[in-house]
Amino acid sequence: MKGFHLNLSVMTPGHFRHAWRLPHADPLSYLDIDFFQRLAWIAEDAKIDAVFLGDAPALHDGIEEAPGTGLDPFVLLGNLAAITTNLGVVITSSTTYNSPYDLARRFQDLDHVTKGRAAVNVVTTGTPAAAANFGLTEHPGKRTRYRRAHEFLEVVTRLWDGWxxxxxxxxxxxxxxxxxxxxxxIDHEGEFFSVAGPLPVKAGPQGRPVVVQAGGSEGGLALAGRFADVVFTVAQTRAKAVAFRDDIRRRAAAAGRHPDDVKTSLGVVVLVAATEQEARRREQELYATLPIERLTAALLRNLGLPHGEFGPDDPIAADDLPDTVPGGAFSAGFSSATRALIAEGPRTPRELIQRGAGGAGHRLLVGSARQVADDLQSWFEAGAADGFTVMPAETVVDLENFANLVVPILQERGLFQEDYGHRTLRGRLGLPLPSPPLPTAVQALA
Amino acid sequence: MKGFHLNLSVMTPGHFRHAWRLPHADPLSYLDIDFFQRLAWIAEDAKIDAVFLGDAPALHDGIEEAPGTGLDPFVLLGNLAAITTNLGVVITSSTTYNSPYDLARRFQDLDHVTKGRAAVNVVTTGTPAAAANFGLTEHPGKRTRYRRAHEFLEVVTRLWDGWxxxxxxxxxxxxxxxxxxxxxxIDHEGEFFSVAGPLPVKAGPQGRPVVVQAGGSEGGLALAGRFADVVFTVAQTRAKAVAFRDDIRRRAAAAGRHPDDVKTSLGVVVLVAATEQEARRREQELYATLPIERLTAALLRNLGLPHGEFGPDDPIAADDLPDTVPGGAFSAGFSSATRALIAEGPRTPRELIQRGAGGAGHRLLVGSARQVADDLQSWFEAGAADGFTVMPAETVVDLENFANLVVPILQERGLFQEDYGHRTLRGRLGLPLPSPPLPTAVQALA
Structure with a gap:
């Protein structure tokens, strides 16, 4: 069936970041290329469209407790692309802490060497610590970051179209x-950038690498409507996901694009086993790794609630929440997803943290392979998303379980591809090749 | 025999940049990853230490006539490292147009994913066109670029040592x-950079990736003496190469290092065939591809001579040359190598261009496999270099000929390795692991 896409997040030890504490876990797997190569081969055998890795260019402040930010995604996923044939690579890069010429060039050239499998996930970087690594005395505010991101993508797109x-x-x-x-x-002169161009070589097989956007704030959504081929989304309720997809399609149309030319991919943390009982047992095992006090504090900050106002087991109701979340808190998408859950009824921090995969905000889906497949199918058929970005709860176990147990069910049902069709990621996602540049003569005269 | 190292430059169509015009040449091979992967496997079969690629982040101004700058070396060589096991990768990166945190992180992480085969060739970028791609109204002068390069490497090194x-x-x-x-x-605050650190993950297998330096100006040599593990050099005469190696070893010693801890690798353009006659035939074929008028103009500029002062076949004598080469001309190393040739006796531009591989400045070595092996051996034994960076005249032919015909002779003579020994490039080059950071307690108190 057309349009059911699957990406895989290869974050390790998993989206339960504290899973390195489990007895069988190798705490150093996040630096082990052999480990990641095995993941990539599993994903490719399962016909997963693309692997994905998030990033922030700084040491994360929870290093005492978990690995957090690992290898540079361009380096790691570039390696995985080289040892696979069909797997796409969705590489997170910051528009705040890169220069557009360099980024445009690297992704275009990755598109050449992967024969059309390169995608950039543009983020504006919400980690204040990054600023001090790049010569800034303070992290730019969200509005500034998104203004820069718009100009950044305009420059990058024009560079890609230059030949x-x-x-x-x-x-x-x-x-x-x-x-x-x-x-x-291109001779771009703007608020943030002055870039002459052109790039040293012509475009790769995709014309333009696939552009992915992941931010849920107004700035992020506006950026996605204009530039994104794929939007990563977060939603704890189906209604929220449907509304999001409708909204992003409207925004694309308003930007003069066909609404089918933007795909949403809903992030879902998957904890799957052969039986529900086994999945539930592993769920408890993972909950036991969580530093609940620290995560409660982070959750309250994220929701705009005073530190210490609620303990891990004190219910938070909708009218406890402030009307607006203070700036500088967590991402807008995560806040809004959590608030939607509370709107359904009071929840304790513990419940919210557990449902949000240890506090990261995405929906946690626990069950047998059939239960997981049923859930994804029903959300897809309800128009909640064009596909899913599977975030294994514990990578080493849940990726293999998802690939070996869930994917065959989705394939049997005719939902998910049994073979890679199109040679390029763009073709596989049903995205059009970008319009070629204007005819030479017209541009040369202009 | 210890200390005879071989690198391979994978520039295509070759160091005769106009070789794409030959009847059998594929003009688009410079964008073809399958082509480069085949080169990497040939190099690895021959036990070549590392592959290398030069770069400048701009469209080169000779695009009418030849490919010039191709794929981003980090992207291309990262891919080649992923499909090989022992081959080192020496990746050219600009200290003028990168940020040190990003570069430090990418090379450190490449060291992880290649298991200790990453090397960065730092250049300050001599291509004025690059400036306009990175928001500068003019290309910084050489003194500024090298001041920045010193601070850049200081930051990068401290970041690598941070864990x-x-x-x-x-x-x-x-x-x-x-x-x-x-x-x-690191909390670095300097003239050019303000960088807090630390990097998100610990150091890779080499401790620090290998640092290569290639500039022959006073600024470049000072940088090399202080930071470089390997120095790429250019010399048209043996005496010049010996003097250069002695000088760089003295500079390392003056910087408090052991002189054996800096290796020189002499660039040599190799045109080799089974017989000398065949090599000479191919030499003429390559000369016929050269746009001699344009190259003559470039050569005169490089030597500081007025445009049109000499035709392709007018001899230039030592006393025709100005005492100093104007700023903004070609690299100091190339100018000085060419001037050394003219000091031996008058030369026409055509001779100089042909001896310098179509004008690029490195020595051209034409002959049978035995002649090439004899030449390399005699230069090595005279103390001209610790090894050579082989630059195939025409990549697709001369790499294969070098690997299949010359390398076995060098191995038989006990000069060159028959097997990769050390697992890391640093170990193989006989370079020490960098000193570990100070003991924790001392640093924590400081």
Missing amino acids: APDAITADKDRGRFADPSRIHR | APDAITADKDRGRFADPSRIHR
Whole structure:
């Protein structure tokens, strides 16, 4: 069936970040390329569309308790792309802490070497600690970061479109390799960037690498409507997910795009086993790894509640919540997903933390393979998303279980692909090739 | 025999950049990952220490005539490292157009995923066009670029050293993953950079990735003496190469290092065939691809001579040359190598261009496999270099000929390794592991 896409987040030890404490876990697997290569082969055998890794360019402040930020995603996923054939790679990069020429070039060239499997997940970076690694005295505010992100993607897109498809003439007799009049500078001058271009080489197989966007704030949604091919979303309730998808499609249409040209991929933390009983047993095991006091404090901050106002087992009701979440708190998407849960009825921090995979905010789905498959199918059929980004609760176990137990059910039901079809990620996602640049003559005159 | 190292430059179509015009050449091979993977496997079969690729982040201005700058070296060589086991990768990166935190992180993490095969070739970028791609109205002068490069490498090195080897405690019972007091911020504040650190993960197998330096100006040599593990050099005469190696070893000693801890690798363009006659035939074929008028103009500029002062076949004598080369011309190393040739006797631009591989400045070595092996051996034994960076005249032909015909001779003579010994590139080059950071307690108090 067209349009049911699956990505896999390869974060390890898993989306329960404290899973490294389990007896069988290797705490150093997050630095072990052999481990990740095995994950990539499992994912490719299961015909997963793409692997994904989040990132922030700083040491995360919970290093006492869990690995957190690991290897640079460009380095790690670039390696995994090299040892696979069909798997797409969705690489998180910051528009706040990169330069657009460098990023445009690296992703375009990754598209060449992967033969059309490169995707960039643009984030504005919500980690204040990153600022001090890049010469800033303070982390820019969200509005500034998104203004920069808009301009960043405008520059990157124009750079990707800079070479006319027929620019390389390769005329051996005359010794003319390329026609410079078909290779266009962009000469961008804006608030944040001044970039001349063009890139050193022509576009890769996808024309433009796939652009993914993940932020749920107004700034993030506006950016997604204009630029994103795929939007990663977070939702704890089906109604919220449906409304989000409708909204993002409307925004794409308002930006002059076809609504089918933007796909949503709903993040879901999956804890799956052969039987529900076994899954429930592992769930308890994972809960026991959580530092509940610290996570409660983080949750209260995220919801805009005073420190210490609620203990782990004190119910929080809708009218306990402030109307607005203070700036500088957690991501807007995570806050809003959690608030939607509380709106359904009072919840304790412990419940919220457990349902949100140790506090990371995404919905936790626990069960047998059939239960997980049923859940994904029903959300998909309700219009909650065009696909899912599977975030294994504990990577080493839940990826293998998902690939070996859940995927075959989804394939039997005709929901998920049994074979990679299109050669490129863009083609597989049903996204159009970007429009080619204007005809040469017109641009050359302009 | 210890200390005879071989790197391979994988520039294509070759160091005769116009070789794409030859009847059998594929003009688009420079974008073809399958082509490069085949080169990497040939190099690894031949036990070559590392592959190398130069770079400048801009469209090169000779695109009408030849490919020039190709794929981003980090992307391309990262891919080649992933599909090989022992081959080192020497990746050119600009200290002028990168940020040190990002570069330190990417190379450290490449060291993890390659299990100790990462090397960065730091350049300050001599291509003025790059400036306009990174928001600068003009390309910084050489003195500024090298001042920035010093500070850049100081920051990068301190970031690489930031985690004490015992920082990860992985205490499952207590839930303590790492000891933050053993992970050190650098809090660097300098003329160009303000960087807090630390990096998100600990150092890779090499401790620090290998640092390569390639600039021959006073600024470049000073940088090399202080930071470089390997120095790429250019010399048209043996005396020049010997003097250079002595100089760089003295500079390392003056910086408090052991002179054996810096290795020189002499770039040499190799055109090799089964017989000398065949090599000479191919040499003429390659000369015929050269746009001699344009290269003559570039050569005169490089030597500080007025445009049009000499035709391709007018001899230039030593006293025709100005005392100093104007700023903004070609690299100091290339100018100085060419001037050394002219000092031996008058040369025409055509001769100089042909001896310098189409004008790129490195020495061209043409002959049978035995002749090439004899030449390399005699230069090595004269103390001209610790090894060579082989730059195939025409990559697709000369790499294979070098690997299949020359390497076995060097191995038979006991000069070059028959097997990869050390697991890491640093170990193989006979370089020490960097000193570990100060003991934790001392740093924590400081």
